[in-house]
């Protein structure tokens with residue numbers, strides 16, 4: 001994806017207030033992120049462990065989503081699958097993240113959930129730039145391009161649900 005600036009990021013959020021977007025923790029190392037290998041930028045808030053963010057590029061424009069990490073429940077499956085990149089991780093490696101909906105529906109408390117790699121590094125798992133610890137990826141018959149297209153389609157489908 002195209003490298004993003006702090007300003008791009010703060011202006012991109014669809015499901016939080018302008019005030020929240022201004023205050024949220026944007027990564028300080030934007031200059032060193034592997035943009036060529038990213039389908040979206042994802043990060044966790046170092047000051048608030050239950051918060052994370054992702055910014056994707058859609059039709060040339062950045063679209064940011066504020067996420068909440070749901071605490072892992074006991075008795076959950078030992079292994080779980082990321083719904084975007086289809087990487088299987090041992091316990092804790094995949095988290096249910098919820099995003100408040102955009103607009104009035106979000107202000108009324110409605111949210112949408114997605115199971116995703118806890119470290120939000122799906123793009124790197126797809127490209128083999130990061131290997132899941134004790135986890136696995138399916139033997140894929142698809143090309144990398146097809147896999148990233150699929151992951152992006154799943155991500156956009158999730159984003160679409162925030163507007164409904």
Ligand SMILES: [Zn+2]
Pocket residue numbers: 082083084085086087116117121122125
């Ligand atoms: Zn993933």
